[in-house]
Amino acid sequence: MPELRRNPVPAANVQEAGASAAAPAAAPKVGFVSLGCPKALVDSEQILTQLRAEGYQTAKSYDGADLVIVNTCGFIDAAVQESLDAIGEALAENGKVIVTGCLGAKKDASGEDIITKVHPKVLAVTGPHAVAEVMNSVHTHLPKPHDPFLDLVPDHGIKLTPKHYAYLKISEGCNHRCSFCIIPSMRGDLVSRPIGDLMVEAENLFKAGVKELLVISQDTSAYGVDVKFRTGFWNGRPVKTHMTQLVECLGQLAKQYGAWVRLHYVYPYPHVDQVIPLMGDGHVLPYLDIPLQHAHPDVLKRMKRPASGEKNLDRIQAWRKMNPILTIRSTFIAGFPGETEAEFEYLLEFLKEAQIDRLGCFAYSPVEGATANELPDPVPQEVREERRARVMLLQEEISAKRLQAKVGKTLRVLVDEVGPREAIGRSAADAPEIDGVVHIKRALVPGKAKPAVGEFIDVVVTKADAHDLWATVA
Numbered sequence: 001m002p003e004l005r006r007n008p009v010p011a012a013n014v015q016e017a018g019a020s021a022a023a024p025a026a027a028p029k030v031g032f033v034s035l036g037c038p039k040a041l042v043d044s045e046q047i048l049t050q051l052r053a054e055g056y057q058t059a060k061s062y063d064g065a066d067l068v069i070v071n072t073c074g075f076i077d078a079a080v081q082e083s084l085d086a087i088g089e090a091l092a093e094n095g096k097v098i099v100t101g102c103l104g105a106k107k108d109a110s111g112e113d114i115i116t117k118v119h120p121k122v123l124a125v126t127g128p129h130a131v132a133e134v135m136n137s138v139h140t141h142l143p144k145p146h147d148p149f150l151d152l153v154p155d156h157g158i159k160l161t162p163k164h165y166a167y168l169k170i171s172e173g174c175n176h177r178c179s180f181c182i183i184p185s186m187r188g189d190l191v192s193r194p195i196g197d198l199m200v201e202a203e204n205l206f207k208a209g210v211k212e213l214l215v216i217s218q219d220t221s222a223y224g225v226d227v228k229f230r231t232g233f234w235n236g237r238p239v240k241t242h243m244t245q246l247v248e249c250l251g252q253l254a255k256q257y258g259a260w261v262r263l264h265y266v267y268p269y270p271h272v273d274q275v276i277p278l279m280g281d282g283h284v285l286p287y288l289d290i291p292l293q294h295a296h297p298d299v300l301k302r303m304k305r306p307a308s309g310e311k312n313l314d315r316i317q318a319w320r321k322m323n324p325i326l327t328i329r330s331t332f333i334a335g336f337p338g339e340t341e342a343e344f345e346y347l348l349e350f351l352k353e354a355q356i357d358r359l360g361c362f363a364y365s366p367v368e369g370a371t372a373n374e375l376p377d378p379v380p381q382e383v384r385e386e387r388r389a390r391v392m393l394l395q396e397e398i399s400a401k402r403l404q405a406k407v408g409k410t411l412r413v414l415v416d417e418v419g420p421r422e423a424i425g426r427s428a429a430d431a432p433e434i435d436g437v438v439h440i441k442r443a444l445v446p447g448k449a450k451p452a453v454g455e456f457i458d459v460v461v462t463k464a465d466a467h468d469l470w471a472t473v474a
């Protein structure tokens with residue numbers, strides 16, 4: 001009975017560490033062949049750790065394994081040949097083979113995948129650093145052992161949101177140092193989650209019935225900066241850890257499941273321009289939540305805001321030209337230390353021009369530990385409140401006008417609640433909890449089927465105020 005090929009010492013160790021007498025006798029067994037450099041070895045360790053965490057056993061021989069994973073190297077010709085031989089051996093001896101590692105990402109001169117060309121019978125191929133993808137393939141071809149504790153937790157984890165929408169947190173921390181904020185000191189610098197993991201999580205959520213996925217972070221535009229936009233893998237194809245590629249992939253997945261993707265905390269960097277065209281088919285919603293906080297360049301400088309040098313008004317107008325139904329949400333701070341009346345009026349002028357659809361405004365409030373507390377010329381509390389009220393008054397007008405323009409139009413809404421007298425839905429322009437809603441009337445006509453929570457329906461807008469719309473089923 002041939003033994004599994006293995007890297008001299010370390011991989012042998014991880015294989016044996018993975019096998020445990022405590023694992024249930026009927027647990028499925030995975031064989032592991034680890035080739036290549038220390039980085040590949042770390043990938044192998046992570047996959048073996050995950051296998052073990054999920055209750056799989058590891059097998060020392062091909063015929064004792066229910067499936068074999070081969071982690072390959074593609075660095076030099078000799079390594080490529082060794083990897084291809086290892087895959088061939090695993091296929092001949094076992095038959096069920098998943099391939100991962102550097103060779104998985106390599107193409108030949110004609111652009112074809114080297115591995116599937118030589119070994120078309122492999123079950124799945126991923127590139128390096130693709131633990132989530134490999135585990136996904138393992139789950140497909142060798143279902144997870146039942147765990148009475150873990151199995152109480154669904155694949156999509158435990159969610160606190162209603163079943164039909166969910167948040168996808170794409171990174172932790174933040175590389176900026178806005179003077180009013182202490183998040184970086186609490187959560188550290190930006191750490192982007194691997195794109196493959198995000199895609200698996202997104203798919204699990206869609207499979208569980210999520211119809212709207214809300215992408216969140218501290219700075220969505222910066223996704224991938226910390227890992228230098230490293231290439232990850234999704235569905236066997238290389239994908240960059242970059243906002244544009246993430247949005248593109250999420251849009252494709254959402255389309256497959258008939259769902260929406262909504263983007264929050266997007267800073268107006270130039271590359272956001274590439275995201276607007278992805279909003280064309282209605283799955284990536286024409287909606288951007290951009291926390292601008294102010295408009296005057298000097299205030300933005302004192303705030304140390306990211307993208308403060310960008311011409312935000314020009315950018316917003318250019319986006320609206322690209323997609324006239326784009327909804328823009330933003331938040332602002334009134335009465336930041338040193339804000340003069342002229343600077344505040346500059347903000348009001350900006351709001352009149354920018355015609356932000358959804359706006360929140362806060363009177364500046366010092367946070368313990370924030371560097372803004374040391375800035376000179378604090379604005380008196382009553383002036384901060386008064387300026388906030390002026391912003392909100394102006395916004396009422398702008399919002400009412402923009403919502404009024406929707407009367408008579410047909411909108412697609414996602415139903416959030418169904419009551420005895422009306423249903424409540426949200427259109428592409430309404431994020432849950434923070435924006436307005438659509439009150440749907442005729443949903444409740446006796447004899448007419450009521451819409452269900454989590455269902456998309458088309459409605460015709462009949463009335464608007466400064467926050468909400470009223471509509472009937474189309």
Ligand code: SF4
Nearest residue numbers: 174176178181183218
């Ligand atoms: S406010 Fe500034 S520092 Fe704080 S999380 Fe947002 S971008 Fe980062």
